[in-house]
Amino acid sequence: MARAVTPQRKALNTAIAWGIGLLIFFPILWTILTSFKTEAQAISDPPVFLFFDWTLENYSVVQERSDYMRFLWNSVIIAGGSTILGIIIAIPAAWSMAFVPSKRTKDILLWMLSTKMLPAVGVLYPIYLIFIRMGILDTRLGLVVVLMLINLPIIVWMLYTYFREIPGEILEAARMDGASLKEEILYVLTPMAMPGIASTLLLNIILAWNEAFWTLNLTAAKAAPLTAFIASYSSPEGLFYAKLSAASTMAIAPILILGWFSQKQLVSGLTFGAVK
Amino acid sequence: MSLKNAFRAATALSVLATSAAYAETITIATVNNGDMIRMQGLTDDFTEKTGHEVEWVTLEENVLRQRVTTDISARGGQFDIMTIGMYEAPIWAKNNWLVPLDDLPAEYDVDDLLPAMRGGLSLDGTLYAAPFYGESSMIMYRTDLMEEAGLEMPDAPTWEFVADAARKMTDKDNEIYGICLRGKAGWGENMAFLTATANSFGARWFDENWTPQFDSEAWSNTLNFYIDLMNEAGPPGASNNGFNENLSLFQQGKCGMWIDATVAASFVTNPDDSTVADKVGFALAPDTGLGKRSNWLWAWALAIPAGTQKEDVAKEFINWATSKEYIELVASKEGWANVPPGARTSLYENANYKDIPFAQMTLDSILSADPNNPAVDPVPYVGVQFAAIPEFAGIATQVGQEFSAALAGQQSAEEALEKAQALTVDEMEAAGY
Secondary structure: OOOOOOHHHHHHHHHHHHHHHHHHHHHHHHHHHHOOOOHHHHOOOOOOOOOOOOOOHHHHHHHHHOOHHHHHHHHHHHHHHHHHHHHHHHHHHHHHHHHOOOOOHHHHHHHHHHHHHOOHHHHHHHHHHHHHHHOOOOOHHHHHHHHHHHHHHHHHHHHHHHHHOOOHHHHHHHHHOOOOHHHHHHHHHHHHOHHHHHHHHHHHHHHHHHOOOHHHHOOOOOOOOHHHHHHOOOOOOOOOHHHHHHHHHHHHHHHHHHHHHOHHHHHHHHHOOOOO | OOHHHHHHHHHHHHHHHHHHHHOOEEEEEEEOOHHHHHHHHOHHHHHHHHOOEEEEEEEOHHHHHHHHHHHHHOOOOOOOEEEEEOOHHHHHHHOOOEOOOOOOOHHHOHHHEOHHHHHHOEEOOEEOOEEEEEEEEEEEEEHHHHHHOOOOOOOOOEHHHHHHHHHHHOEHHHOEEEEEOOOOOOOOOHHHHHHHHHHHOOOOOEOOOOOEOOOOHHHHHHHHHHHHHHHHHOOOOHHHOOHHHHHHHHHOOOEEEEEEEOOHHHHHOOOOOOOOHHHEEEEEOOEOOOOOEOOOEEEEEEEOEOOOOOHHHHHHHHHHHOOHHHHHHHHHHHOHHHOOOOOEHHHHHOHHHHOOOOHHHHHHHHHOOOOOOOOOOOOOOOOOOOOOOOOHHHHHHHHHHHHHHHHOOOOOHHHHHHHHHHHHHHHHHHOOO
16 A cells, blocks of 8 residues: 655655756756856856856857767767677676576676776776777777777676566576577567666666766777867866857767656666566 | 870879878877967968878867877877977987977077077977977966055065065955965966975975975975965965966956966956956066076977877978967967967067067066076976976875865965975885985
């Protein structure tokens, strides 16, 4: 039976939830607002919130100075490519860990996660030297591979958690009906785990899209994604906050829109298995 | 096809092929500041003249530093030209990471480069990076507030005068603070300012045997003076303020004086951004009568990493971007106030440029800084607001954190100096000095 909730209590909860939501969203909102201000309004004290002369000048300056589409395209390929490649590798891995665990499965899972505990800069030089040798510095292929490797532990962990919720008997039934391993994974497991796979996919696209260490350090002019686009507008000597905000808004807009439209899948995927 | 025609066609094709092969694309890494962005906008002129294309990688200063250092030390070959500062130039030249610029054409007129700039970008007399623009630091002050305080700013004030004026100009109730100075920790932030200030108080980083000097009376005087002054006449939260924060305060009319990079002069006098554009005066950075002023010296310069495949084209670009003709080009398109300052003597002899209000003070500031002889006492290092050794950036950032904590009131000046001395001794011993 549902617990009785008084209307007052409900209103209070709603207000608190909205308050926290707005608080978290406020920096992004402020960035978007600042992108429509002049540089002088951007730093004015007291700050102006909504009542200023809205201008699109910053966007036109940014458009004129940088080839936004090139950065955007690089971001799409790198984030999309690394995530898809990661999923392709992680599904069989998670399958074996979830359905045919060995004595060492738990250790392997932990060991995989431990690779995330080393600060990225610790392996910058080795990776840089490998990239030079292989001739893949400043290429999208190089970044797809690196970001895939970086996010792979998270992808495997997420998929493993979702797969564990699926009763192994269903897979057994499929096997008894004569399904091969490939068919079992492709036609039985994958469709059932779709919400989990979708949310893993979305979360990892967001992580790869925002990744700013490797994408800045392994690119120059050709493969630079939107993170490099933002970095080109940051300046310690000169107040260009409005232009920086315009560049930031342009960089986050695609992922913000993607997140907005897919929030249902994201939420259902992330809470999948939370209640047993 | 007759043999003759075939021959003609072959010749035409080979000519096309050679010119196509000759038209190269070079990649340049640079920082995001006004002069560099302007240069990017004018690159078409270079392409028109030479046929070569340019690809730009613009990054924030600290990101750029990390990015190009990784590439050059690993010999990644990602960049044909790198924008580097006066700190990197001699260190990288010593590591044989840079191509010497000793064969620039006669019309480049290398002797026209300001001696301080040329000196700071050379190793053993050989130029390794061509200065694109240079800067020093100076006092920017509010002429109206100075008048209200009943004072007149001399062209070359002492620290005593500046401190007195700052206290008189301060009106905390109306959010007017007599002086705004850097407090944010970092070797290029508060330590740039404090090292230059320490020079004027007779302090130095190291003695001639590379022994750290933070236990000296001169350093104690410097840090105590700075903290007392900022507590009495500085803005609240000054330990978080860097260039941009102080620029913002000054533009909103909250600072009586601000001692910082000469490049700020064009920002604070720009009526589009600054509320005090018509009330700004300039003076040399202060001294204490010991013979050294507290101004620094910096240049953003273009250098060619050793091992690039396109050295010739890179040299052509540097020759174009740091030439006298480039200055003329900017002046004709964007006006004299927007030409890159501080690199060439001839610019300051130009009648058109002399009308710019801060031109002379910028030149005087640059001329009064000597990177080879920065402190009152002799030192073993080169650099005014830094010591050009690889260990400096790391050490100075830690020292900067101690000094910033002292400004924030978390520890006393003496405690900060003790810690600074201890950590510098450790690091220098570990580095084998």
